[in-house]
Every structure is written in structure tokens, then in C-alpha cells.
Amino acid sequence: MLENKEYKVIGTRPIRHDGVDKVTGRALYGADFQAAGLLHGRVLRSPHAHARIISIDTSRAEALPGVKSVVTAKDLPDAGDKVADLGEGAVNLKHLCDNILASDKVLYKGHAVAAVAATNPHIAEEACTRIDVEYEVLPPVLEVRQAMAPDAPLLHEHLKTASMGETADEPSNVASHLQHKLGDPEKGFAEADIIIEREFVTGTVHQGYIEPHNATAHYNADGQLTIWCSTQGAFTVREQVAEILQYPISKIKVVPMEIGGGFGGKISVYIKPVAALLAKKTGKPVKVLMNRADVFEGTGPTPASYIRVKMGATKEGKITAAEAYLAFEAGAYPGSPVGPGAMCIFAPYSIENVIIDGYDVVVNKPKTAPYRAPGAPNAAFGSETVVDEIAEKLGIDPLEIRLLNAAKEGDRRADGPVHPRIGCIETVEAAKAHPHYTAPNGKKHHGRGVASGYWFNIGLESSVTINVNSDGTINLVEGSTDIGGTRASIAMQAAEVLGISAESVNPSVVDTNSVGYTAVTGGSRTTYATGYAAYEAAQDVKRQMIARAAKLWEVDEANVQFADGEFSSINGKEEQISFRDLCARLGETGGPIVGSGTVNPGGAGGAYATHVVDVAVDEETGKVDILRYTAVQDAGKAIHPSYVEGQIQGGAVQGIGWALNEEYIYNAEGEMTNASFLDYRMPTCLDLPMIDAVIVEVPNPGHPYGVRGVGEVPIVPPMAAIANAIYDAIGVRMTELPMSPDRLLKAMGKI
Amino acid sequence: MARRSHVQTTLNGETVEFLCEPRQSLLEVLRDELHLTGAKEGCNNGNCGACSVILDGRLVNSCLVLGVETEGKSVETIEGLAGPDKLHPIQDAFLENAALQCGICTPGFIMSAKALLDQNPNPTEHEVRYWLAGNLCRCTGYDKIVRAVLDAAAAK
Amino acid sequence: MPIVAIPSLLRNLTNGEDSVTVPGTTIREVINNLETHYPGMKARLCEDDRIKPGIAVYVNGLLTRGSILESVDADAEIHFLPAIGGGISETVH
Known part of the structure; x- marks a missing residue:
């Protein structure tokens, strides 16, 4: 059983390998890249939320001294209407290209229209003001229900609703409709003693990584294109740039620099193809940086949504049926995470009768990008609030009703497949037993709330090679951008196999020419899948080392065993040699050893979380303070517990921001009016208490050490947990995010 | 392009001289002129603190200080914190x-x-x-x- | 024989049946046999002998790479679901 296994390295807390570089300022992030003769690029963005481009005149910009080149959509190859399979799943190539540089229409304020390369950033910025663009301004569509109305202005004249392989006849802003149906919902609701149905609205929020997007590109005279950038997936950048520029993958090298946060928002490309176009036209390396307003207005927020949830239960608390309607704003082009939202909404429960309808709808806002468990937080805000209300009306403890209905191995998910081994019950039980949940909670305007969440996690491809050094250390080569300590968590899995210390592994994240294909750092997959590849590469090293020991001792390989970092001969000759000493004898036993591992595992184990929060509501101002926060999560197996706790704490706090403060605020013209960190207010440390992260370990049978992805699920429960705590404090059900002071005051009838 | 000014300042204990445009922030000077990229730009308007440095003993956002303002002053950055064989x-x-x-x-x-x-x-x-x-x-x-x-x- | 769960939006082709049993040792064979019994099914699931973009294939609860060449056990349970949009899933390279 994985459960009882004792490990030497796994589960310990070594200093991360890239730590010293990152605390001394030496680590090089994308914007830190320098090159001789470097030019600076700047992107001109649309001032309108919805407009047709009549003309673009770049002549005044080109005449400015210091300007080396100006590009527009005309410089991109004709995309036609091809559908490409890229890092974001299947995407329409025209949509992808139009989001890089708008061709015929601008679809959101901040939509890129043209770009300049100049000898310094200030000249490039000034040149942008000299590009003359004539627009025919169109009425913007800014809200999902408005966009779905039959008379709504259309963003795309050719977009028609697709539903499971069938396409509607008439154009619409609804890009797709999906449905999951299990059992007989009508019958299920008829069996219920109590039915609760509520509507929910959530705002547009941003991933909020501190490092703006950046890219430096250079074309060599031989046509070799190199791109240095911050990205969650160097290979995904290579694929997207190749498609957009219609350029061979073999001629593109992507060098992933250190990355300053992503949370899903640094998978899509924006300025990387632009930097490449400018580099090609100038023959010089060109660096393009976004500023903070560009990041808010031009890159991936996660959708606003309108959600309806109806659930029925018997008076004993057994949920008999559930229904959900999810309409998500995709932004300017199709591709909202309504799919995963629909898959996750009822996943903490085993319910026999379910119907879920999801709609992906375009609006005049930036094209949405993934954000930590995309879609699931919006969905859980609805479902977990309704479950809380059912528990309250029936007089059942809110964690008890979750246990009563908890999903477990063998139960069928609403979207069909059967759950493998999961830790839903275990997280709820751990929350229930936690001293936080049993602590007194009776003060006026103080309240406690709980909520659960699910995220399925993904596997996908990873490659790792290991080079064995003569001093008993190994160099581990990987392609997964290290966004939060994964050099350590991957190295530790190789160290465990080889019986060496974490410090004996030198991990490197390398460019796309130097390692096998590796999918994005996303989907909570890196420690799981790249760690799995490291495990396989270390096994490969071990097999080769066993052969060397056998050669050294002139015994059969079958007679060599490896345990605790020592090779020994069994059955006959008594011999022993440590991993380190054998490493010193590779030359004489056959030469260097390189181990390799590639995986594409299907067994990414889904992760559950249950959060408990105490709040205080200020009756006069409507402000909500977080008094205490406990986040319980099934990690499968925590490789480096400190960084697992860090993921849990960070995810919970992003959820707190989403719950209480964060939203894009638009005026009637479709302009975001709060595109700065001052006005788009993310939590600071003064807004928060310590976040108690509780790791539960229900090993994932789909990984040699039982790892489940941990990065995403902690952002799923906070909004509902806080809404439920607010209800406990003041007796008002909040159904709109964020639960900002003005909304609280309105809900309390004070304004 | 505006005429570049000559500035002399103390940076992590050493005297340094540099040329910069009057409009260049201390953050730009550190990163682009002196190639000290430890201070980061997250917002360029004083809201994120990623560019924090210490100027004459006071914590500042280097994106809100002009390079020319450091004339005769002392600047401490992340690069000056650790000793040769020991971290702070x-x-x-x-x-x-x-x-x-x-x-x-x-x-x-x-x-x-x-x-x-x-x-x-x-x-x-x-x-x-x-x-x-x-x-x-x-x-x-x-x-x-x-x-x-x-x-x-x-x-x- | 493999069991195929029919997505609710395709049940008009199966007279409302939510799951059917058809022979096949690969996804391609299963889909071809589905088409024989329930005409129109293949056009909803495939495009040029490939699974349509936007549709994901699960076999025994695990997400596959969506290849029609994927082999299936005699007692496999197959689901055709809307592919996960929103960028957390990479499809075929």
C-alpha cells in the first residue's frame, strides 16, 4: 500500500534549488534579458470596446527618429478559417491571430492594433501615439445575459452555436452549448422534501501575477527564431508562434526565463509573435514588455458568469436531484472554462439525478484565459451556497450534510465517468475534526462558513533526462517552468529513487531544443507528470547502474540489488558499493550514463478541498474581515510539504480576493475603469490572518508516490465559504461577487 | 532625446557614476543603465513594491524616484545584501x-x-x-x- | 462488448437511450458500429476520420488523447464529453 510507505527524501523540506538566486536578485526573469543592439517594442491598443477598423496609417510613427519598424495585422500570414490544436485545446486560428493584432474589428478596449520597435522604450511609446487609426465605433456587449439576448449586437458575424458536433443555422454570441444529464432529474426533484433554487452572478477577475508579460525575439540570418520569455509552457509558445506565423517548429527555439507568476494566464501568447514580427523586420533582437494596464486590459481575465443552481433533498439531508445553468463570458473570442465549471459543480457529491447546461458566450471584454481551476470557483460559489442553505433549513451541520452525500470511489460523476480513489470524505472529516471548526463562534456580526471544492487535475506529456556525475550527483534536465518550487519537488522524486539527497540533484529548466516535449506548467500537473518523468528517468539510471555493478563484480545483473543508496551482490559473492562510489567508476565500466523518462499519464488524481472561515462584518461600512482561515486539502502525497502548504495558502488568498474585492469595473462604453493595482485591489498581508493549511494524504494510484496535483483546487471553496460565513454573521445570503462593502450595505438594507 | 545628466551616487556601498535622462526612474537606471535587475517592475506606479530599494535609509519604490534624484545619496538594493559567502x-x-x-x-x-x-x-x-x-x-x-x-x- | 455512454445532446439519435453496447476493439471501430446502428452519430463525433475538436474521449474514467486509434477493452466504458476549454487541456500536437 502506498499509504504506509516510508520515504527518505519525499515528505522532507529541503531548500529549493533555485532559492539563493531568487533571494539575491540574481535569478533572470523575462524582462531582465539583455542583448547587444536590443530594440524596444510597444503595442498600440484599441481605445474602444467594439469598433470596426476603417484604416491604419503608420507613416507619422515611422517618420519619428529612432523608430525602426511598425507592424499591423497585415504583417501576419493569412490565417484563413483553420482550426488548430494548440496549448489551449482546439482554437480557431483566425481568432487566435486576431487577438494578437486585430485585423478587421477590435473587440475590447486594450485589443492590440499595431506595434512599434524603436531604439528605446520611450520613443516606442511616443511612436504609438502617432499611429492614426480610424474606427467605426459599435455598441459594446458587456454582460453575458445581454449577449445571449436575441437582439444583441453580434461580435462575430459568422459565429454559430455549436452543441456536441452540431452547429446552429443562425449567427449568435453563444459559441457553444453543452449538457450533462444523469438519471431522471424530474423524478429526483419529486422525491425531495426541500428544494432550493438561487441565482448567482460573479465578476470578471484577473490572475494578478506580479510580473507583466514580456518577450524578446531574435531572427538569425539563417532564419532561426529565438524567443526569450516568461511562459508557463515553452513548447506551447513554440506551437502557437509556429501556427500564427506559419513558421516551422524546427526553426523556433523558445527559452523559458524565470516566470513571475502565471496561474493559467501565461499559457496564451500575446506579444511573443509581435516581438518575432518586429525582430524579423528589423533584423535586431526586440524586447516587448507590457505595463500593468496592458496586463489588465489585454490579457486573460477569468470570466464573469451568471449561474442558476437548484438542488433538492430529503428531510434527512440526502440530495435527490441537482440542476445547474451556467453562462460564462468567453471574452472577445470563444473558449471560456464553462466546460470544467460544468464538470466540477456537483463533484463533491454523489447525486443520482443531475442536469447541467453550460453556455460559452462572447462579449466585448478581453479573451478569457485559464485561471487556477478555471470555471470551478464560479460554479462552486453557486452550488456550495445552495448546499449550505439546504443544511441550514434542515437543521443539519453543513459538514455533516457534505459527509452524508460525499462522492467516493466508484460513484458516478454528473458528467458520466466513475470516480477512481478520491479523498472527498477525508477532507471533510479533517475539517470537522479541526480545532477551528469546534472553536466557539458566537460574537455579534461574526460568522463561520464552510465550503468544499473539486478540481480534476491533468496529466499530459513530460520529458526528463538525467546525466550522472562522477561525484555521485546528478544533473536533471526538465522542460517545466518552475512557477513555485517544482525544481525541488521534481528533483526530490529522482533523489528518492536513487537513494541520494535532494541536494545531490542539480535541476535545470531548459529551452525547447534541449529537452523532450513537455506540456505546460498548469492543470496542477508539474509535480505529478514531470515528477513522474523524473521518476522514470531515475529508474532508467538505476537499471544502467545495476548493469555496471554487475560488470564490476562479474555477476549476473539479476544478482545485483539496490536499496538505500547501496548496490549489493546477492546469491554468492558478497559485494557492496554506494551509488556515489559507483558513479566514480562509470568510465571504466562502459562510459557515461544518461537516463531518460517520458510520460503521458492518464491517472491524474482529482483533488478535493474543504475550507473553514471565520469573518467579522462591519455593520456600518459593510467591510468583511477574515478572522481565521483553515484550508484542508487532499494532496495525495505531499512531496515537499512547505510548497504544498504554499499552494494551498496562495490559492485560498486569491479566492479571498475574488470573494471580497476583485472585479473589473466597466463604464457604459466598455472601458475598464480600474486597470491598476491601486484600484483593482488584491489582498495585501494586512488584510489577512495566517492561513492554516492542512494536508490530507489519500494516495493517487495513478502515480508511483501517490501524488495528486495541488495547485488549483484551493481557489475553489473560498467564495462560497465566505458567503456562508457572512450569512452566519448577518443573516443575509450574498449571491453576487465580489462581496464588496457596497454590496454588503445594500444586502443589509443600509443603502 | 533629452540630454543625459551625470549622476554620482553610492550604490551598495560603492561610489558609482552614470548618465541618465531626466525622465528615467531610478528603477530604469538600476535595470537598464547599471544592469542590476534584482528590483522588478510590477506596476510602475508605486502600488506593488516589487521595485523596493532603500534610499538614504528610507524604503522607497524605485519606480517613483527619478535617477537624477539619487545624486549624492546612498542606494541599497537586493544585490548588496548578501556577503561573499553568507546570505543576510x-x-x-x-x-x-x-x-x-x-x-x-x-x-x-x-x-x-x-x-x-x-x-x-x-x-x-x-x-x-x-x-x-x-x-x-x-x-x-x-x-x-x-x-x-x-x-x-x-x-x- | 464496450458500453458507450451517449451524451444527452446526442440521445435524439438513440431514441433517448443514455447508454448502448456496441462491438469494437478501438474507438474507430466503436464509432463505425455506432454509426451502423444509429445513423448520424459519426458526423457528430468525427471530422475526416478524427475526433472533432471540442470533443473529449474518456475510457474507463480516464481522459484519453482523443485518438480514434485508442484501443478499448471488451468491457470498456466509453464517454464522449465536451472537451475542456479554457486552456487547461492540451490536445493533439
Whole structure:
């Protein structure tokens, strides 16, 4: 059983390998890249939320001294209407290209229209003001229900609703409709003693990584294109740039620099193809940086949504049926995470009768990008609030009703497949037993709330090679951008196999020419899948080392065993040699050893979380303070517990921001009016208490050490947990995010 | 292009001279002219603290100070904190506490924490949170950062 | 024989049946046999002998790479679901 296994390295807390570089300022992030003769690029963005481009005149910009080149959509190859399979799943190539540089229409304020390369950033910025663009301004569509109305202005004249392989006849802003149906919902609701149905609205929020997007590109005279950038997936950048520029993958090298946060928002490309176009036209390396307003207005927020949830239960608390309607704003082009939202909404429960309808709808806002468990937080805000209300009306403890209905191995998910081994019950039980949940909670305007969440996690491809050094250390080569300590968590899995210390592994994240294909750092997959590849590469090293020991001792390989970092001969000759000493004898036993591992595992184990929060509501101002926060999560197996706790704490706090403060605020013209960190207010440390992260370990049978992805699920429960705590404090059900002071005051009838 | 000014300042204890345009911020000078890229640009308008440095003993956002303003002054950046073979106790505490994930905000937090501990060697948790509220971190939820600063204070 | 769960939006082709049993040792064979019994099914699931973009294939609860060449056990349970949009899933390279 994985459960009882004792490990030497796994589960310990070594200093991360890239730590010293990152605390001394030496680590090089994308914007830190320098090159001789470097030019600076700047992107001109649309001032309108919805407009047709009549003309673009770049002549005044080109005449400015210091300007080396100006590009527009005309410089991109004709995309036609091809559908490409890229890092974001299947995407329409025209949509992808139009989001890089708008061709015929601008679809959101901040939509890129043209770009300049100049000898310094200030000249490039000034040149942008000299590009003359004539627009025919169109009425913007800014809200999902408005966009779905039959008379709504259309963003795309050719977009028609697709539903499971069938396409509607008439154009619409609804890009797709999906449905999951299990059992007989009508019958299920008829069996219920109590039915609760509520509507929910959530705002547009941003991933909020501190490092703006950046890219430096250079074309060599031989046509070799190199791109240095911050990205969650160097290979995904290579694929997207190749498609957009219609350029061979073999001629593109992507060098992933250190990355300053992503949370899903640094998978899509924006300025990387632009930097490449400018580099090609100038023959010089060109660096393009976004500023903070560009990041808010031009890159991936996660959708606003309108959600309806109806659930029925018997008076004993057994949920008999559930229904959900999810309409998500995709932004300017199709591709909202309504799919995963629909898959996750009822996943903490085993319910026999379910119907879920999801709609992906375009609006005049930036094209949405993934954000930590995309879609699931919006969905859980609805479902977990309704479950809380059912528990309250029936007089059942809110964690008890979750246990009563908890999903477990063998139960069928609403979207069909059967759950493998999961830790839903275990997280709820751990929350229930936690001293936080049993602590007194009776003060006026103080309240406690709980909520659960699910995220399925993904596997996908990873490659790792290991080079064995003569001093008993190994160099581990990987392609997964290290966004939060994964050099350590991957190295530790190789160290465990080889019986060496974490410090004996030198991990490197390398460019796309130097390692096998590796999918994005996303989907909570890196420690799981790249760690799995490291495990396989270390096994490969071990097999080769066993052969060397056998050669050294002139015994059969079958007679060599490896345990605790020592090779020994069994059955006959008594011999022993440590991993380190054998490493010193590779030359004489056959030469260097390189181990390799590639995986594409299907067994990414889904992760559950249950959060408990105490709040205080200020009756006069409507402000909500977080008094205490406990986040319980099934990690499968925590490789480096400190960084697992860090993921849990960070995810919970992003959820707190989403719950209480964060939203894009638009005026009637479709302009975001709060595109700065001052006005788009993310939590600071003064807004928060310590976040108690509780790791539960229900090993994932789909990984040699039982790892489940941990990065995403902690952002799923906070909004509902806080809404439920607010209800406990003041007796008002909040159904709109964020639960900002003005909304609280309105809900309390004070304004 | 505006005429470049000559500036002499003390940077991490050493006298340095540089030329810069009057419109260039200290952050731009550090990064683009002196190639010290430890201070990061997260917002360029004083809201994120990723570019925090210490100017004549005072914590500042280097994006809000002009390069020419440092004439005759003393600037401390993240690059000057560690000794040749030893990290500063705050840096050690950040590593021991796993108080960083992506690391982009880390230099700013460490400079901010240094400025705090220079004037208040034994802060309470609330004082740490109050002082560091000008530095944004999106990865960690701040828990481990606050613990690291408290640990560094205790270790002094 | 493999069991195929029919997505609710395709049940008009199966007279409302939510799951059917058809022979086949690969996804391609299963889909071809579905088409024989329930005409119109293949056009909803495939395009040029490939699974349509936007549709994901699960076999025994695990997400596959969506290849029609994927082999299936005699007692496999197959689901055709809307592919996960929103960028957390990479499809075929």
C-alpha cells in the first residue's frame, strides 16, 4: 500500500534549488534579458470596446527618429478559417491571430492594433501615439445575459452555436452549448422534501501575477527564431508562434526565463509573435514588455458568469436531484472554462439525478484565459451556497450534510465517468475534526462558513533526462517552468529513487531544443507528470547502474540489488558499493550514463478541498474581515510539504480576493475603469490572518508516490465559504461577487 | 532625446557614476543603465513594491524616484545584501520558511523587511503585516513571508 | 462488448437511450458500429476520420488523447464529453 510507505527524501523540506538566486536578485526573469543592439517594442491598443477598423496609417510613427519598424495585422500570414490544436485545446486560428493584432474589428478596449520597435522604450511609446487609426465605433456587449439576448449586437458575424458536433443555422454570441444529464432529474426533484433554487452572478477577475508579460525575439540570418520569455509552457509558445506565423517548429527555439507568476494566464501568447514580427523586420533582437494596464486590459481575465443552481433533498439531508445553468463570458473570442465549471459543480457529491447546461458566450471584454481551476470557483460559489442553505433549513451541520452525500470511489460523476480513489470524505472529516471548526463562534456580526471544492487535475506529456556525475550527483534536465518550487519537488522524486539527497540533484529548466516535449506548467500537473518523468528517468539510471555493478563484480545483473543508496551482490559473492562510489567508476565500466523518462499519464488524481472561515462584518461600512482561515486539502502525497502548504495558502488568498474585492469595473462604453493595482485591489498581508493549511494524504494510484496535483483546487471553496460565513454573521445570503462593502450595505438594507 | 545628466551616487556601498535622462526612474537606471535587475517592475506606479530599494535609509519604490534624484545619496538594493559567502539573515529566513514561490516579489519583500528590521528589530505580527502592506505577493498568501520576517527578527 | 455512454445532446439519435453496447476493439471501430446502428452519430463525433475538436474521449474514467486509434477493452466504458476549454487541456500536437 502506498499509504504506509516510508520515504527518505519525499515528505522532507529541503531548500529549493533555485532559492539563493531568487533571494539575491540574481535569478533572470523575462524582462531582465539583455542583448547587444536590443530594440524596444510597444503595442498600440484599441481605445474602444467594439469598433470596426476603417484604416491604419503608420507613416507619422515611422517618420519619428529612432523608430525602426511598425507592424499591423497585415504583417501576419493569412490565417484563413483553420482550426488548430494548440496549448489551449482546439482554437480557431483566425481568432487566435486576431487577438494578437486585430485585423478587421477590435473587440475590447486594450485589443492590440499595431506595434512599434524603436531604439528605446520611450520613443516606442511616443511612436504609438502617432499611429492614426480610424474606427467605426459599435455598441459594446458587456454582460453575458445581454449577449445571449436575441437582439444583441453580434461580435462575430459568422459565429454559430455549436452543441456536441452540431452547429446552429443562425449567427449568435453563444459559441457553444453543452449538457450533462444523469438519471431522471424530474423524478429526483419529486422525491425531495426541500428544494432550493438561487441565482448567482460573479465578476470578471484577473490572475494578478506580479510580473507583466514580456518577450524578446531574435531572427538569425539563417532564419532561426529565438524567443526569450516568461511562459508557463515553452513548447506551447513554440506551437502557437509556429501556427500564427506559419513558421516551422524546427526553426523556433523558445527559452523559458524565470516566470513571475502565471496561474493559467501565461499559457496564451500575446506579444511573443509581435516581438518575432518586429525582430524579423528589423533584423535586431526586440524586447516587448507590457505595463500593468496592458496586463489588465489585454490579457486573460477569468470570466464573469451568471449561474442558476437548484438542488433538492430529503428531510434527512440526502440530495435527490441537482440542476445547474451556467453562462460564462468567453471574452472577445470563444473558449471560456464553462466546460470544467460544468464538470466540477456537483463533484463533491454523489447525486443520482443531475442536469447541467453550460453556455460559452462572447462579449466585448478581453479573451478569457485559464485561471487556477478555471470555471470551478464560479460554479462552486453557486452550488456550495445552495448546499449550505439546504443544511441550514434542515437543521443539519453543513459538514455533516457534505459527509452524508460525499462522492467516493466508484460513484458516478454528473458528467458520466466513475470516480477512481478520491479523498472527498477525508477532507471533510479533517475539517470537522479541526480545532477551528469546534472553536466557539458566537460574537455579534461574526460568522463561520464552510465550503468544499473539486478540481480534476491533468496529466499530459513530460520529458526528463538525467546525466550522472562522477561525484555521485546528478544533473536533471526538465522542460517545466518552475512557477513555485517544482525544481525541488521534481528533483526530490529522482533523489528518492536513487537513494541520494535532494541536494545531490542539480535541476535545470531548459529551452525547447534541449529537452523532450513537455506540456505546460498548469492543470496542477508539474509535480505529478514531470515528477513522474523524473521518476522514470531515475529508474532508467538505476537499471544502467545495476548493469555496471554487475560488470564490476562479474555477476549476473539479476544478482545485483539496490536499496538505500547501496548496490549489493546477492546469491554468492558478497559485494557492496554506494551509488556515489559507483558513479566514480562509470568510465571504466562502459562510459557515461544518461537516463531518460517520458510520460503521458492518464491517472491524474482529482483533488478535493474543504475550507473553514471565520469573518467579522462591519455593520456600518459593510467591510468583511477574515478572522481565521483553515484550508484542508487532499494532496495525495505531499512531496515537499512547505510548497504544498504554499499552494494551498496562495490559492485560498486569491479566492479571498475574488470573494471580497476583485472585479473589473466597466463604464457604459466598455472601458475598464480600474486597470491598476491601486484600484483593482488584491489582498495585501494586512488584510489577512495566517492561513492554516492542512494536508490530507489519500494516495493517487495513478502515480508511483501517490501524488495528486495541488495547485488549483484551493481557489475553489473560498467564495462560497465566505458567503456562508457572512450569512452566519448577518443573516443575509450574498449571491453576487465580489462581496464588496457596497454590496454588503445594500444586502443589509443600509443603502 | 533629452540630454543625459551625470549622476554620482553610492550604490551598495560603492561610489558609482552614470548618465541618465531626466525622465528615467531610478528603477530604469538600476535595470537598464547599471544592469542590476534584482528590483522588478510590477506596476510602475508605486502600488506593488516589487521595485523596493532603500534610499538614504528610507524604503522607497524605485519606480517613483527619478535617477537624477539619487545624486549624492546612498542606494541599497537586493544585490548588496548578501556577503561573499553568507546570505543576510532575512534571505536565509525566506529560504528556510519557503517564503517564495515564483520569486518575482521576493527582492522587494526582502528590502522592505530589511528597512523594517533596521528601525524595529522586534516587530509584532501586526507590525510586520502593516509594514509589508505596500508589497504585493500573488503566490504565497503571505503566511510564510510574515513568518520568515518574524524568524529573521528572532535570529538577529 | 464496450458500453458507450451517449451524451444527452446526442440521445435524439438513440431514441433517448443514455447508454448502448456496441462491438469494437478501438474507438474507430466503436464509432463505425455506432454509426451502423444509429445513423448520424459519426458526423457528430468525427471530422475526416478524427475526433472533432471540442470533443473529449474518456475510457474507463480516464481522459484519453482523443485518438480514434485508442484501443478499448471488451468491457470498456466509453464517454464522449465536451472537451475542456479554457486552456487547461492540451490536445493533439
